[in-house]
Amino acid sequence: MKQRHLRLLLVLALVALAAVGLTACGSDDSKSDSTSTADGASTETTTTASDAGGAIVSNAANGKVTLTIGSKNFTEQKVLGEIYAQALQAAGYTVKKQLNLGDEQTALKTLKQGDIDAYPEYTGTALLSFFGVKTDALPHDPAAAYDEVKADFAKQDLVALPPTPFTSSNEVAVTQATAAKYGLKNISDLAKVADQLTLYGSPECRQRLDCLLGLQKTYGLKFKKFVPVDLSQRSKVLSGGQADVSIVFTTDPQNKRDKFVLLKDDKGMFPPYNSTLVVRKASFDKAGPDLATTIEAVNAKLDAAVVQELNARIDLDKETPEQAAGEYLKQFGFVK
Amino acid sequence: MSTPLAILGIFGDAIDFIFNAREARTGGAEVGGLGEFASLTGKHLLVTVAAVGLASLVALPLGLYLGHKRRGGFLAVSVSNVGRAVPSLVLIALFIAFLGVGFANVALALALLAIPPILTNAYVGVTQVDRDVIDAAVGQGLTDGQVMRQIELPLALPLIFGGLRTSVVNVIATATIAPIAGVVTLGDPIISQSVYGDAGKLAAAIVVALLAVVAEVGLGAAQRAVTPAPLRGTPGATRRGRFFVKTAGKGLSTS
Amino acid sequence: MSGALGSIPLLAQGGEGFVRNRESGSGASCVSDDGVCPAWIVDHFDRYMEPLGRHVLLTVVALAIGFSISFTLALLAHRRRWLIAPVVQLTGILYTIPSLALFFLLLPITGRGFLTAEIALVSYTLLIIFRNVVTGLDGVPSDVVDAARGMGLNDRQVLWRVEIPLALPEIAAGLRIAATTTVGLASLAFFAGAGGLGDPIYADLNFKSNVLVAGGLCVLLAIALDLLVLAVQRLLTPWTRAVPA
Numbered sequence: 001m002k003q004r005h006l007r008l009l010l011v012l013a014l015v016a017l018a019a020v021g022l023t024a025c026g027s028d029d030s031k032s033d034s035t036s037t038a039d040g041a042s043t044e045t046t047t048t049a050s051d052a053g054g055a056i057v058s059n060a061a062n063g064k065v066t067l068t069i070g071s072k073n074f075t076e077q078k079v080l081g082e083i084y085a086q087a088l089q090a091a092g093y094t095v096k097k098q099l100n101l102g103d104e105q106t107a108l109k110t111l112k113q114g115d116i117d118a119y120p121e122y123t124g125t126a127l128l129s130f131f132g133v134k135t136d137a138l139p140h141d142p143a144a145a146y147d148e149v150k151a152d153f154a155k156q157d158l159v160a161l162p163p164t165p166f167t168s169s170n171e172v173a174v175t176q177a178t179a180a181k182y183g184l185k186n187i188s189d190l191a192k193v194a195d196q197l198t199l200y201g202s203p204e205c206r207q208r209l210d211c212l213l214g215l216q217k218t219y220g221l222k223f224k225k226f227v228p229v230d231l232s233q234r235s236k237v238l239s240g241g242q243a244d245v246s247i248v249f250t251t252d253p254q255n256k257r258d259k260f261v262l263l264k265d266d267k268g269m270f271p272p273y274n275s276t277l278v279v280r281k282a283s284f285d286k287a288g289p290d291l292a293t294t295i296e297a298v299n300a301k302l303d304a305a306v307v308q309e310l311n312a313r314i315d316l317d318k319e320t321p322e323q324a325a326g327e328y329l330k331q332f333g334f335v336k
Numbered sequence: 337m338s339t340p341l342a343i344l345g346i347f348g349d350a351i352d353f354i355f356n357a358r359e360a361r362t363g364g365a366e367v368g369g370l371g372e373f374a375s376l377t378g379k380h381l382l383v384t385v386a387a388v389g390l391a392s393l394v395a396l397p398l399g400l401y402l403g404h405k406r407r408g409g410f411l412a413v414s415v416s417n418v419g420r421a422v423p424s425l426v427l428i429a430l431f432i433a434f435l436g437v438g439f440a441n442v443a444l445a446l447a448l449l450a451i452p453p454i455l456t457n458a459y460v461g462v463t464q465v466d467r468d469v470i471d472a473a474v475g476q477g478l479t480d481g482q483v484m485r486q487i488e489l490p491l492a493l494p495l496i497f498g499g500l501r502t503s504v505v506n507v508i509a510t511a512t513i514a515p516i517a518g519v520v521t522l523g524d525p526i527i528s529q530s531v532y533g534d535a536g537k538l539a540a541a542i543v544v545a546l547l548a549v550v551a552e553v554g555l556g557a558a559q560r561a562v563t564p565a566p567l568r569g570t571p572g573a574t575r576r577g578r579f580f581v582k583t584a585g586k587g588l589s590t591s
Numbered sequence: 592m593s594g595a596l597g598s599i600p601l602l603a604q605g606g607e608g609f610v611r612n613r614e615s616g617s618g619a620s621c622v623s624d625d626g627v628c629p630a631w632i633v634d635h636f637d638r639y640m641e642p643l644g645r646h647v648l649l650t651v652v653a654l655a656i657g658f659s660i661s662f663t664l665a666l667l668a669h670r671r672r673w674l675i676a677p678v679v680q681l682t683g684i685l686y687t688i689p690s691l692a693l694f695f696l697l698l699p700i701t702g703r704g705f706l707t708a709e710i711a712l713v714s715y716t717l718l719i720i721f722r723n724v725v726t727g728l729d730g731v732p733s734d735v736v737d738a739a740r741g742m743g744l745n746d747r748q749v750l751w752r753v754e755i756p757l758a759l760p761e762i763a764a765g766l767r768i769a770a771t772t773t774v775g776l777a778s779l780a781f782f783a784g785a786g787g788l789g790d791p792i793y794a795d796l797n798f799k800s801n802v803l804v805a806g807g808l809c810v811l812l813a814i815a816l817d818l819l820v821l822a823v824q825r826l827l828t829p830w831t832r833a834v835p836a
Contacts, residue, residue, distance in 0.1 A: 317622065
């Protein structure tokens with residue numbers, strides 16, 4: 001008898017689920033892409049910020065060009081991919097997305113195989129991971145880093161479009177309390193106390209020159225312990241008190257919210273990490289001039305504050321990358 | 337890379353990676369080679385043993401007791417059914433979210449994964465013992481405890497081993513994602529592909545697969561060894577025999 | 592330090608009203624604390640529908656293909672007993688290879704996507720279904736088979752009219768186990784770029800509401816498929832219904 005009841009309950013739950021699912025799918029079909037709530041509800045008379053280079057103009061000729069935009073598997077990459085995809089769609093291209101490709105090696109391989117036509121990559125990552133540039137030979141000027149990356153990509157029939165204003169570097173972060181306790185401002189200040197501190201970072205951090213390995217080699221730091229955790233835990237372990245030091249990204253919204261202190265890279269270990277959209281040469285030629293123009297236009301407003309906000313809307317407010325990207329394009333007048 | 341291996345392409349490169357260390361893709365460190373793989377495998381096995389040990393401590397006595405009392409069959413079977421449906425990834429994720437990282441937490445999460453097969457098999461193993469045998473034993477004056485230890489436990493051993501085998505194989509597979517929770521296992525080259533490269537990722541995948549197969553075969557042999565001779569049979573030769581034992585051994589006969 | 596690098600403003604300027612204020616006291620909401628938030632779950636349930644649909648597709652296709660292969664193999668092995676051992680050993684090895692490892696072993700060969708995920712998922716169903724079909728057919732009492740033969744049925748008729756119907760409960764049991772197992776394994780398919788509920792789970796492991804909903808859907812899906820197979824089996828084998836499960 002009891003079992004019967006349970007089963008009945010389950011069936012009911014499933015029916016309810018299916019109903020919700022159906023209605024959800026229904027609304028999806030109607031493709032109300034601009035789920036405009038309160039803010040955009042008024043008529044289309046007001047253009048928000050037409051000073052920002054103006055809206056993207058759709059070129060019907062682009063319709064026959066299909067571009068597949070890729071991205072790696074974390075928040076900032078996904079939102080960048082979405083911004084580019086939506087912007088190119090506004091410019092008239094037929095756009096597909098593959099926004100969860102894994103790490104940079106996977107993304108690059110997918111790009112070279114032609115499964116995607118473009119994905120955003122950070123200049124520093126490209127130099128370290130793709131082009132084998134040693135730490136002591138890394139450029140410290142964003143423009144120089146971009147030029148080097150562009151030349152190296154060109155050898156592989158890839159075009160690196162002009163980079164974003166923001167840079168999203170690895171950062172050595174501590175809480176305000178830790179910084180005050182040990183008097184920490186620069187990474188090198190850690191030297192005398194590192195053996196009392198536990199460092200948390202992603203699993204790959206252990207053996208990367210722009211992470212633990214570099215901190216050991218360049219700064220001579222010997223931490224009490226290194227604990228590998230999923231990349232998504234990087235802020236939580238610090239605010240939660242498990243980590244004394246954690247490796248975070250410049251544009252993490254939690255840095256601001258939790259008032260982390262980002263130690264200054266006083267020995268210049270980290271290269272610039274501006275984002276450049278890397279495009280296959282063949283796709284670049286096929287797409288015509290609107291591709292570069294569109295990307296450069298939407299890149300212009302992507303400074304550190306804006307990207308941090310975009311990350312915040314996804315990581316903290318739990319919007320989807322698609323939503324956040326749409327809001328960005330709308331806010332700055334790229335689309336209506 | 338030696339020539340014979342080169343013919344195998346990326347797989348040859350991966351095998352080479354297991355035996356010879358090389359510079360990390362990102363530079364500055366040596367990765368791969370027997371030394372590193374030995375230590376990764378050691379950690380992998382350590383967390384596996386800890387998890388299965390922990391699970392056995394809970395599930396074996398419980399399963400034997402429930403089986404002895406012929407009660408709670410619904411519990412034993414549904415624990416195992418739901419256990420199969422909960423994706424291991426979700427389990428680890430929930431553990432990270434609620435408890436945090438580290439060896440103890442990971443071992444605990446993996447132990448939860450290991451409990452259902454052990455519990456179900458111990459339960460089924462004991463209930464399958466012929467009622468007449470137990471009645472005879474009781475008639476001869478054996479106490480409850482003696483029946484459990486001297487009759488039910490030995491006769492249930494093959495199934496118990498089957499449950500252990502399933503758990504060990506599952507845990508070896510799932511311990512691959514432990515590096516995202518603070519424990520550096522063979523999953524590390526798979527997760528940190530940017531450092532280890534394709535060869536390292538594939539090499540680790542091969543070693544994990546081998547480890548699982550070795551555990552399966554090894555524990556399978558152990559299971560056969562503890563199976564009373566008349567029940568063994570030869571594969572495929574009889575209509576039941578070993579085949580039946582194996583089926584039940586995986587805890588597959590529900591409904 | 593080079594000015595360009597050092598002077599990147601962390602929060603300052605830009606934004607033009609784009610940056611929301613999250614510092615005031617109201618900031619500590621359930622959602623930004625990554626908690627379990629019923630209201631959020633209700634409002635955002637629709638974003639799990641696409642991954643759920645994909646998960647269903649991955650599972651059902653794998654089960655259908657896996658069932659066809661192993662059922663055929665089992666029918667062959669039913670008459671040719673020597674086939675059982677090699678099939679069990681081969682599918683046993685496939686079953687043992689950890690799914691994550693198998694996805695990555697397949698990537699260099701079949702690339703990212705649906706195909707790779709399906710090959711892995713199908714290979715895990717084979718052993719389970721094959722074993723149960725064979726055991727089910729073996730379990731048919733030999734006097735029943737003899738009686739059927741005595742009534743003049745040939746081998747083929749005996750198989751389809753007597754043996755398979757009587758083996759249905761065991762076959763269904765195998766399918767049920769295969770179904771729940773496949774639902775669980777399909778949550779790793781996103782590693783091969785094939786989507787499914789693993790996608791949203793892994794996209795925000797910190798957010799308890801997210802992990803709970805996506806993981807919960809996995810479990811519900813498994814239970815649903817389990818009950819579905821059970822219901823079909825009960826329909827097909829009315830004579831078992833009198834017996835308590």
